[in-house]
Amino acid sequence: ALRVAEVEKGKTPEDFQQVYNAIAKKIIDDDEYDNYIGYGPVLVRLSWHSAGTFDKNDNSGGSYGGTYRFPKETNDPSNKGLQNAKAFLEPIYEQFPWISHGDLYTLGGVTALQEMQGPKVPWRPGRVDLPESATPENGRLPDAENGADYVRNFFKRFGFTDQEVVALIGAHALGKTHMANSGYEGPWGAATNTFSNEFFVNLLNEQWKKEKTEAGNSQYNSPSGFMMMPTDFALKEDNTYLKYVKKYAENQDVFFEDFKNAYKKLLENGIEFPEGTPTIVFKTLDEQEQ
Numbered sequence: 515a516l517r518v519a520e521v522e523k524g525k526t527p528e529d530f531q532q533v534y535n536a537i538a539k540k541i542i543d544d545d546e547y548d549n550y551i552g553y554g555p556v557l558v559r560l561s562w563h564s565a566g567t568f569d570k571n572d573n574s575g576g577s578y579g580g581t582y583r584f585p586k587e588t589n590d591p592s593n594k595g596l597q598n599a600k601a602f603l604e605p606i607y608e609q610f611p612w613i614s615h616g617d618l619y620t621l622g623g624v625t626a627l628q629e630m631q632g633p634k635v636p637w638r639p640g641r642v643d644l645p646e647s648a649t650p651e652n653g654r655l656p657d658a659e660n661g662a663d664y665v666r667n668f669f670k671r672f673g674f675t676d677q678e679v680v681a682l683i684g685a686h687a688l689g690k691t692h693m694a695n696s697g698y699e700g701p702w703g704a705a706t707n708t709f710s711n712e713f714f715v716n717l718l719n720e721q722w723k724k725e726k727t728e729a730g731n732s733q734y735n736s737p738s739g740f741m742m743m744p745t746d747f748a749l750k751e752d753n754t755y756l757k758y759v760k761k762y763a764e765n766q767d768v769f770f771e772d773f774k775n776a777y778k779k780l781l782e783n784g785i786e787f788p789e790g791t792p793t794i795v796f797k798t799l800d801e802q803e804q
């Protein structure tokens with residue numbers, strides 16, 4: 515299917531900055547969520563899962579149609595926990611009912627990332643709500659009980675390189691896993707609501723021990739109380755992936771640059787943006803106060 519962006523009628527970058535600001539302020543106001551991690555990480559995860567159904571072979575799924583809003587996709591077992599991000603965004607949608615769901619979910623992730631000291635992610639508007647019939651089948655999101663071959667093959671559906679895959683999974687510096695959602699438990703690092711290269715540093719430097727979770731999944735645990743899932747650990751077991759893990763552990767600036775580019779590509783997969791579509795670089799709340 516051809517997916518052409520169409521900017522919400524009469525809306526300018528300033529209108530989208532207002533949406534950014536409302537999301538950013540609500541992240542600050544609702545700071546008690548998930549034992550004071552706040553909504554930042556779960557908003558980044560929603561943006562990725564809203565885009566993570568993409569299949570370049572038939573240009574189906576992806577962020578464009580905002581189909582996460584339909585029950586079939588909301589209730590995909592892989593999306594457990596994301597109903598919290600959905601509920602967070604509902605009052606934002608009521609305040610800005612002109613925005614498409616695809617734009618809202620992707621803008622939510624970009625806002626959260628930037629407010630958590632992550633890189634600026636140039637963002638383009640114009641995703642268009644598609645009907646329920648466009649909702650992809652469940653099962654397009656990755657299963658963490660797997661190794662490097664699975665990860666490499668999984669991300670082929672998006673056209674991502676090894677380097678882009680490693681950069682993207684570095685988002686696991688944020689937030690944590692929750693037993694009730696996924697059958698894993700615990701954070702990947704100490705700074706759960708500040709974006710950094712900590713995921714790579716910990717993957718290389720912690721003493722990992724493979725154990726079974728209550729749910730029967732395999733999980734690597736460290737004495738510092740950090741965890742890795744099998745697909746995370748796979749990045750250390752594959753020589754090509756390992757090269758990028760080391761590079762990102764050594765140099766946060768390089769990680770930020772590569773993450774920004776890969777994440778932008780993830781959020782825009784399958785969409786054609788006509789000439790004249792604005793590329794918006796949002797100001798953080800901090801920058802606007804100065």
Ligand code: CCH
Pocket residue numbers: 555556558559562594595656657658665682683685686688689690691692693695696697698745777
């Ligand atoms: Fe992820 N992720 N992710 N992930 N993820 C989980 C949590 C987060 C996989 C599995 C899981 C990406 C790639 C992968 C985040 C961002 C990204 C959880 C725990 C599982 C399971 C959910 C729970 O229990 O609540 C797998 C498998 C892959 C690929 O192989 C990519 C790419 C991104 C973003 C760019 C973030 C953020 C979280 C934390 C959410 C939270 O609620 O704290």
